[in-house]
Amino acid sequence: MSVEATTERVLRLLALLQHRPSWTAAELAAELRVTDRSVRRDVGRLRALGYPVHALPGVGGGYRLGAGARMPPLLLDDDEAIATGVSLRLASGGTVAGTGEAALRALAKLDQVMPPRLRAEVRAVHAATATLVGPGTEIDAEVLVTLARACRDLVRVRFRYADSRGAERERTVEPVRMVATSHRWYLMAWDVDRGDWRTFRLDRMREVAATTWQFPAREHPEPVAYVRHSIAEAPYRHIARVRLLARPDQVRELVPPQVAHVEDDGDGRCVLVVGADDLDWIALQVARLGFEAEVLEPDALREAAAALARRLAAMGAPGRPDAPG
Structure with missing residues (x-):
């Protein structure tokens, strides 16, 4: 035989x-x-x-x-493949911690070997399905699969990207890793035209397409730390460092990683690193945490906090007899 x-x-x-x-x-x-x-x-x-x-x-x-020491490849019939594909597409954009990226990797593998007729059925079911999720931006599963494959195969990707003002430009990048937060997906990639590492929001991408240009792997920053820095500090006019009388885990429960970075300062204290264009906003958000706080930098934040405290004290004072109605 x-x-x-x-x-x-x-x-x-x-x-x-x-x-x-x-x-x-x-x-x-x-x-x-x-x-x-x-x-x-x-x-x-x-x-x-x-x-x-x-x-x-x-x-x-x-x-x-039976169950073994490792996960062997599985054989799926048509119905099982469709159900698995739909579930992975939903999970890749879901809210369960830790499942999004794993589901995306599995979806990329399944999509690669799935017959076109089944792939079309999976997309049709997914297109006709709505989910109730938390606040955030929905990403097309096709974009996720395209970028996942490009990261795996080390091929360049082209897309149109809208900046914060809505202006679009074509970008060519060498993708490394996608990072998901509780609200958004980000791509860390080498920007070919600018010759530097960049972070891109997937919801601002249009016409995403993988090219046939394969690139050699290069040394790169740790993706999660790089994206965290990019979205929490880099885009803002002011970067503040505030010491809090609280453990890092206490603060991280209240402050999402895409909003600020929390550093352990020892002895039950931590340092909150947060960026914003408005110092009053930083002062207000730090005060709302409810912990004793010391401004380390910038000095202007101390002045903004003092001015905000005076305004709040005035709001809480009894009204004067001659005050308007």
């Missing part, structure tokens, strides 16, 4: 073992139209590939597919 025929039979055996909990050797031989001896050989081939096929004791014996 040819290698192709043997491989096809082994895949059919795997599909049968995944279809129901247990099979007798005779049942498998009948389904595959081979002898019991061929079934035993094929089971051995599956075990060599890492599939935990367990032998069942008793009259006639049998086999079942």
Whole structure:
């Protein structure tokens, strides 16, 4: 028998073992139209590939597919592939912590091998499905898959990108990693035209397309830390450092990572690093945290906090008899 025929039979055996909990050797031989001896050989081939096929004791014996030390490849029928694809698309933009990026990697793998007719059905179901999620921006799953593949395959990507004023320009980048926050997706990439690392919001991208230009991997900053710095500090007019009499974990529960960075300062204290265009806004947000605070920099924040305190004190003072109605 040819290698192709043997491989096809082994895949059919795997599909049968995944279809129901247990099979007798005779049942498998009948389904595959081979002898019991061929079934035993094929089971051995599956075990060599890492599939935990367990032998069942008793009259006639049998086999079942069990849990192993690692996750082997799975065979999915059409309905299972469609259901998995739809679920991964929803999970890739979902709100469950830690699942978005893993779902996106799995979706990229599945989308690569899925037949076009099934891929079309998955997209049709996803397009007709709405979910209730928290505040944030919905990202087209096609954009996520395109960028995930480009990061994996080290190929350049072109897209039109809108800045904060809405002006669009074409950008060509070498993508490294996507980072998801509770509200948005970001891409860390080497900007070819500017010759430097940049962070891009996926919701501002248009006409995203992977090219055939493959690039060599280069040394890069740690993606999560780089994106955190970019979105919490870099774009703003003022960067403030405020020491808080609170543990870092207490502050992180109140301050999202895309808003500010929290540094451990020892002895139950931490330093909040936050950027904004308005110092009054920083002073107000720090005060709302409810912890004792010391402004480290800039000096102008101390002046803004003092002025804000005077205005708040005036608001709380009893009204004067001659004050307007």
